[in-house]
Amino acid sequence: MTRPATLENLPLYFSSNVKSTFKVVITNSPLGGRGLFARERINKGSLIFTNEPTVYGPRANCEVKKICSNCFHISDLCYPCGKCYAYVCSDICNGSSDHIKLCSFICNNWRLKNNWDKIEKTPLVLARMIIYVQFLLLSEKQRDLLGLFQRSQIKDTFEELNKLQCIYYLPEQHVEFLNIVESIIKINSFRISHSLIGNKIELRGLYPLSSFMNHSCIPNTRNVFTSNYLMTVFATKDIEKGDEITSCYTGLLWCSPARRYQLYKSKNFWCFCTRCNDNTEMGTKLSALKCFNKPCIGNLLPKNPLDLQTKWFCNSCKIFVPYTKINMIQSVLGSLVGTLRLDDEIRLENNILQRLTIFIPYSNHVFVDIRLRLAIKLGFTDDVNIKELSESRLELKESLCRGTLRTVAALGAGDAHLRGLLLYHLHAALAERARRSPDQYEELKSEIEITIEQAYNILQGDISAPPDLELRRQYLGPGCDKPQEERFFILDSPDKVTNTL
Numbered sequence: 001m002t003r004p005a006t007l008e009n010l011p012l013y014f015s016s017n018v019k020s021t022f023k024v025v026i027t028n029s030p031l032g033g034r035g036l037f038a039r040e041r042i043n044k045g046s047l048i049f050t051n052e053p054t055v056y057g058p059r060a061n062c063e064v065k066k067i068c069s070n071c072f073h074i075s076d077l078c079y080p081c082g083k084c085y086a087y088v089c090s091d092i093c094n095g096s097s098d099h100i101k102l103c104s105f106i107c108n109n110w111r112l113k114n115n116w117d118k119i120e121k122t123p124l125v126l127a128r129m130i131i132y133v134q135f136l137l138l139s140e141k142q143r144d145l146l147g148l149f150q151r152s153q154i155k156d157t158f159e160e161l162n163k164l165q166c167i168y169y170l171p172e173q174h175v176e177f178l179n180i181v182e183s184i185i186k187i188n189s190f191r192i193s194h195s196l197i198g199n200k201i202e203l204r205g206l207y208p209l210s211s212f213m214n215h216s217c218i219p220n221t222r223n224v225f226t227s228n229y230l231m232t233v234f235a236t237k238d239i240e241k242g243d244e245i246t247s248c249y250t251g252l253l254w255c256s257p258a259r260r261y262q263l264y265k266s267k268n269f270w271c272f273c274t275r276c277n278d279n280t281e282m283g284t285k286l287s288a289l290k291c292f293n294k295p296c297i298g299n300l301l302p303k304n305p306l307d308l309q310t311k312w313f314c315n316s317c318k319i320f321v322p323y324t325k326i327n328m329i330q331s332v333l334g335s336l337v338g339t340l341r342l343d344d345e346i347r348l349e350n351n352i353l354q355r356l357t358i359f360i361p362y363s364n365h366v367f368v369d370i371r372l373r374l375a376i377k378l379g380f381t382d383d384v385n386i387k388e389l390s391e392s393r394l395e396l397k398e399s400l401c402r403g404t405l406r407t408v409a410a411l412g413a414g415d416a417h418l419r420g421l422l423l424y425h426l427h428a429a430l431a432e433r434a435r436r437s438p439d440q441y442e443e444l445k446s447e448i449e450i451t452i453e454q455a456y457n458i459l460q461g462d463i464s465a466p467p468d469l470e471l472r473r474q475y476l477g478p479g480c481d482k483p484q485e486e487r488f489f490i491l492d493s494p495d496k497v498t499n500t501l
């Protein structure tokens with residue numbers, strides 16, 4: 001692989017659908033390697049650029065068993081293609097041009113080993129390797145240009161490739177190429193977030209222009225993925241000409257030690273940004289622990305947050321605690337949190353929460369994460385919809401949304417995706433309050449309208465956006481001329497409204 005002299009046209013080689021590149025330029029970054037920089041002032045909320053994935057597919061270590069190798073639907077109807085054995089979910093997928101290309105590549109280039117149980121194991125291994133096979137299908141020019149993308153320096157065992165080699169005799173140059181591809185994917189791919197509607201597996205893709213965005217723990221962009229996996233990057237705050245355009249590679253609300261360790265482990269660098277350098281994390285105290293020196297009610301914070309072996313100090317009684325003791329507490333915390341079933345439960349075990357309060361203040365990221373999950377889940381589970389929430393739970397939802405929105409604002413994250421989601425849920429809680437007590441509507445109206453309008457501006461077009469986002473904006477947003485009773489019609493029977501539109 002050779003390195004061409006210029007990066008200017010690189011994304012265009014990989015994607016016919018790159019728009020608004022005139023707003024950005026790829027050049028050397030003080031953060032590391034190359035980065036994207038604004039050629040002009042970019043206002044908050046504006047589209048910066050759009051690019052389509054060069055390749056996309058499920059993660060190689062995904063758990064799901066039956067995934068269509070063409071449309072990535074999870075389906076028990078999947079059956080192995082009669083020629084290449086890759087799973088397809090329908091004759092349409094089997095006959096699609098993409099599948100035919102993939103199928104003929106596999107049949108023409110890889111010979112099956114005799115001792116392998118083709119029907120049982122091959123489809124699954126192939127489904128997990130689809131993104132890699134797509135790299136092999138790139139043009140020669142594109143494959144040459146892959147040399148421009150940064151690669152991971154960490155050499156892990158590439159288990160899925162090993163499994164593929166148990167099934168097929170792979171040419172030596174394919175094995176070498178796929179190892180390079182793996183090191184490129186690790187550093188440059190994006191998780192494509194989408195709602196679970198449509199029963200699709202979580203995907204990741206290589207986006208040629210987005211790949212040059214460096215990380216910031218307070219980024220100035222958010223990503224929107226459309227239904228055809230186009231990635232559009234918007235400004236979450238005003239960006240001045242010459243500013244670096246950044247994205248956040250971790251969870252926005254993770255605490256500094258967790259973000260920094262994850263970045264080091266997965267992307268091979270230590271972050272030194274303003275947030276990482278501030279032991280209060282912009283006043284949010286996401287990393288703070290409770291002082292061990294009872295009855296002191298102060299918080300322990302790292303003296304030098306950029307130093308992994310720093311002492312921590314209490315901001316009230318000023319005692320110092322060595323990092324070894326802090327690490328021990330953090331690992332106890334990690335295992336306690338691990339026992340909370342946060343993904344599918346909104347009932348949290350009180351005894352665990354009580355044990356957590358011994359170690360951590362309300363501001364700690366563990367509680368922030370629990371509050372965020374509750375804010376989003378209350379009234380939005382299969383068991384209980386928002387109309388069935390008790391008064392106290394509805395109040396709780398509203399206050400959890402407001403609290404988490406304050407944390408996002410304190411971090412300076414601007415119009416991040418998370419802010420959009422929280423505004424949507426705050427809107428839903430307020431609208432439900434007004435539906436139950438119509439006499440409160442006038443008082444709540446302006447906030448009901450502003451929250452849905454802002455949520456819409458942030459989330460519109462994204463495949464992970466709530467399905468009734470647009471309808472709510474239409475009926476409960478600003479400018480709706482329907483009478484009060486009709487406005488709430490959408491909340492009474494959203495399906496009926498959808499059908500009448």
Ligand SMILES: C[S@@+](CC[C@H](N)C(=O)[O-])C[C@H]1O[C@@H](n2cnc3c(N)ncnc32)[C@H](O)[C@@H]1O
Nearest residue numbers: 031032033034150188211212213214215267269
């Ligand atoms: C997706 S690439 C970004 C583009 C990359 N800088 C390049 O030259 O191709 C991610 C890699 O960029 C570097 N990087 C990104 N953000 C960084 C930051 N805030 N500080 C230091 N290095 C960073 C790291 O080496 C990381 O693995």
